[in-house]
Amino acid sequence: MAGEMTILGSAILALLLAGYLAQQYLPMPTPKVIGIDLGTTYCSVGVFHPGTAEVKVIMDSGGHQSIPSIVSFTEEDVYVGYDSLELADSNPQNTIYDAKRFIGKIFTPEELERESDRYPFKVLSKDGEAVYSITTNETFTVTPEYIGSQLLLKLKKMAEEYLGLPVSKAVISVPAEFDGRQRNYTVKAANLAGLDILRVINEPTAAAMAYGLHKADVFNVLVVDLGGGTLDVSLLNKQGGMFLTRAMAGNNKLGGQDFNQRLLQYLYDDIYTTYGSLPFRKEEIHRLRQSVEAVKLNLTLYNSSWVHMPLTLSAQHPTNPGESDQEERTKRGPLHREESQDEDIKRVHFKTEISRKLFEHLNDDLFQKILVPIERVLKEGHLQKDEVDEIVLVGGSTRIPRIRQVIRDFFGKEPNTSVDPDLAVVTGVAIQAGIMGGSWPLQVSAIEIPNRHLRKANFN
Template structure:
């Protein structure tokens, strides 16, 4: 019998990416960047015009912030004309622009790159390293994504894999992959909660494990809550303290900001193990020709106070996810921690208080997603393959003329699934086509959800059955019943719908008016006019 083609599992993270493979049923992480197990998810263009990926790209971030792309996982698969991208424009040092297809894109050295292209550079690097380490070509992969990713984001990750030369056999949710790493072939019968606090996203999933059947009971998350938000709180603190001591505003210096960003992350990590650190950055700036050094102590208590509300938000999401399915905290047998930020002592302490039991030890928070993806990859097509019953993380529906969304697929529905309804007549009588704008998100309002695309079918199709089908990867297919049989309809996404443009413009106007009112009110000058509030607006969403 011919050897099965080699297949790997990939955890494409906001801050770091990992790859794993299985040999003799044992999954192992493949060493990547300079012998490390992780590859920084950073892409850059050097001054000489060379494309850099991983550690070398991260190393020159301080001196080349404009041409260094990081955190692009928060942007991939999103429309440029969306509230999320609008909020992110001030978050990164690089330029976010609109691609010809209406998606968000970035510029590097004056050239526009799509977000799938950027991710493909990271995946190509992984492919090369894995092939060298494992010896031989690798053309197939299973790639993990946050459970809270929309259809567009999942499609974009799949496209990135294709651009990197992979046949992406499966997209799998990160918490589900972590559960696989924990429970595969262990013969368990448990309800587990996967608490996944990574570099840029937070996911929580509750699963029922029965042997090698993994059923997702409920899932939820926030794609704007992760380790980088904890780093930004430390940055705010450092900038404010330095301003108090020197009256120098470092937020205007890109190089100083990058040094502070790196130091903030390092200090946060150190405080996991020790109670006190000093953030020490010599010659951070100069004044009247003399160097200014930055030296600011930070304690674990300081860090806890700065980030308590972020940790609280994760538990609010946990409670909401449990409540949606009527699951009591006492029913959870094990809590699995995933993501580097879950190592924070405050997180572990709050889990003990919240659930009445400590988190499970023995599952590596950084590696378990890649290991689980590799186990799933290895089991595909085998007789004793694992059974995954995953769930939809966000509802899918279509926009109504009043700016609201009518849901077709509800949250936490088990996939794969099919939901059918009858096509309504065209919005305008006599129009040659029926157009329906498709959205995904938890809100009832179109403007707060992600636009997936527009369904366009001839007017004579009114009254015919239409199917919304979600496959096991939670990817949407739309089928319309026709006299000759069902026909697949591709969603058109080139232009942002006019109704959505109007809603976005209205929201932007409301924001501007609120900002004007708050600027003119006496209290705002006392509360929000300092450097701290300015840094918050630059570095944090909302």
């Protein structure tokens, strides 16, 4: 018996030694499974490298680690990501975004009308499902899952160019509140792009994995995911490698776009007060919107930032539309005013400084709204603030210092910001993709326990 144990021990030792030598001296295998974050506003793709345990978030040809979740149709071609973003202002009726809000959902006529009123493109109903009407050299409709497939195809090609081989298998993330139908339609979008989905993982779980919480000694994890268009708050319970989503709440009309719009509205008012008219050229408004986004990003690092750009103004522009027309200006605004050859115009160089204090003042009420779903999930999860072991921040908007301060003041402790919030979900999904692909060193896989009775509370 002792001899058998000795032989067994020697065999195990030899196996471990062989594994060590393989990791040290054999070439690393190429990842076979990619991880995809198909976000509402931006989407990303990543891979887990065997041996090094490094997650690589793959860049597009322009060096971006995330691409806008936008697809634009023209008579010549279909454009995706940043190429589509460039067409958003000149071709608004055929440029589709926020498709994730519609995928796999059944709407009443009233619900669909309310949702479609927010967009410059036309949303129609087909047996309760949303479809988009596109008019180029002909009129046709496309589905939200088709829009998703075009984004996924772009991500797939980015991964193939990086890896140097065809890719057919993936792990994909979805919001925790997605029901079975929405998950199935997300998988359908991936199938249209030529991808076999090995696993669908909840976004909060993926974020927790990115922070290493699947291996850490924590129990109650609060994930605050604030992106470009939506706020999602999830309370996770974790034991071992298993996650249970205990409560969810959010606001599907609160995000970075809303913060941008407040600043853009301020600039419109400033321009009108200074010059007595508003810009109307599409390309200039597009650059103004880009400047607003740049200012917001700069203010996460600096106390002030400048907007300066040439503008062409109408000398005969009507009076300032005023606050009562703010929503209409958000959707249409000076952006859609056409220039007439006979119209008097004036050219100015607009320049103004935006302080972080001003930006925070313009958005103070929106920042405070973040606490509403946080309080709700704690109540639904029967948890006190001090019982939360880890607060995880996800989404680019959580970089805003004032937002971090609001969360820090509420809990009385620092949230975890050790991972890039823009890339937390895709990093976690890539780790899970590595696990599904059998990569080593092996990670502890996160197992999600479905909570079929859970419903997400939304606060708009």
